[in-house]
Amino acid sequence: LCFTLHLILLRDFINWPSSLLPLILNLRQMVHFKCVANTACSQCRVLGSASESGLVTLSHILGKMIPSDLERRILEAKQKGFVPFLVSATAGTTVYGAFDPLIAIADICKKYKIWMHVDGAWGGGLLMSRKHKWKLNGVERANSVTWNPHKMMGVPLQCSALLVREEGLMQSCNQMHASYLFQQDKHYDLSYDTGDKALQCGRHVDVFKLWLMWRAKGTTGFEAQIDKCLELAEYLYNKIKNREGYQMVFDGKPQHTNVCFWYIPPSLRSVEDSEERMSRLMKVAPVIKARMMEYGTTMVSYQPLGDKVNFFRMVISNPAATHQDIDFLIDEIERLGQDL
Ligand SMILES: *Cc1c(COP(=O)(O)O)cnc(C)c1O
Numbered sequence: 001l002c003f004t005l006h007l008i009l010l011r012d013f014i015n016w017p018s019s020l021l022p023l024i025l026n027l028r029q030m031v032h033f034k035c036v037a038n039t040a041c042s043q044c045r046v047l048g049s050a051s052e053s054g055l056v057t058l059s060h061i062l063g064k065m066i067p068s069d070l071e072r073r074i075l076e077a078k079q080k081g082f083v084p085f086l087v088s089a090t091a092g093t094t095v096y097g098a099f100d101p102l103i104a105i106a107d108i109c110k111k112y113k114i115w116m117h118v119d120g121a122w123g124g125g126l127l128m129s130r131k132h133k134w135k136l137n138g139v140e141r142a143n144s145v146t147w148n149p150h151k152m153m154g155v156p157l158q159c160s161a162l163l164v165r166e167e168g169l170m171q172s173c174n175q176m177h178a179s180y181l182f183q184q185d186k187h188y189d190l191s192y193d194t195g196d197k198a199l200q201c202g203r204h205v206d207v208f209k210l211w212l213m214w215r216a217k218g219t220t221g222f223e224a225q226i227d228k229c230l231e232l233a234e235y236l237y238n239k240i241k242n243r244e245g246y247q248m249v250f251d252g253k254p255q256h257t258n259v260c261f262w263y264i265p266p267s268l269r270s271v272e273d274s275e276e277r278m279s280r281l282m283k284v285a286p287v288i289k290a291r292m293m294e295y296g297t298t299m300v301s302y303q304p305l306g307d308k309v310n311f312f313r314m315v316i317s318n319p320a321a322t323h324q325d326i327d328f329l330i331d332e333i334e335r336l337g338q339d340l
Helices: 002-015 021-029 042-050 067-079 102-112 124-128 169-174 207-240 274-281 284-295 323-337
Strands: 030-035 055-058 083-090 115-120 144-147 161-164 246-248 258-263 301-305 308-315
Touching (some): 055 067, 067 083, 067 102, 083 102, 207 258, 207 323, 258 323, 274 308, 284 323
Antiparallel strands (some): 246 258
């Protein structure tokens, strides 16, 4: 939420430095673009509720933005007199773990002078890995990036960063010049007074945890941790992709550690009628999850998405997990779901 407010403020500060009021009024005339596949979207809620028509959701392939569709919708919006101002791309969507094509999106943003934001809350950690960081190619061209080291990198909650390209922009946009707090005549380096840069004032120094971990593990330590999680996800994917009773939600190897699948109990495997199959399949994951919780053996989240009924989304972010844990998970789902 705070990131979103920041984004609006930053973006607006560039266009209307003299006053923030036109921002609020003009929001109705502005448009921001976001992929519908990304469901963790308080950003959409904030921007969307401030302007009913201000949010354009785009079509997508497996959760990935389609650049030609983005460009078409930008032109459409401009024709209607709107001012497209923000494209919010995602590097690692919450459900599918999909990465938007950032280079193509950056080209479009540059062409139409639109702020490019990359939500790397979940996928940003992959930048630590030489093997996987190509998935974020183009992120270096973004105007701003969100990144949650408390997710993939295992920093204790909470540790979230908003990185803004232009140096000094946060300061000039947010500073209140509170002379009782941020005196300019202090006899030491004022760059340590970071409080005036942000919307908030007194807060935890959350980044300290990341700094300590980085010192202890080094970049190669984080890299090993992240590569391990991705390797485990691939192991799970390889084990279940052709296994009887499992069906993948999308084809191909997952890009992140999100492995999305249905468990099809034996009684459902021969049901051909697709309506009956769907209405029964919808109820499978919630029952297995309830049993997981009851037995206390494992926890995997599930959700429906678009026209897809409840499926499991196994996300691996704990590098201490092992191949045996993954084997156990598969056996356990079968044990808990075989009579459904
Ligand atoms: C988790 C997540 C968020 C939300 O991050 P918070 O710091 O919890 O607000 C945003 N975007 C994506 C893609 C996420 O996975």
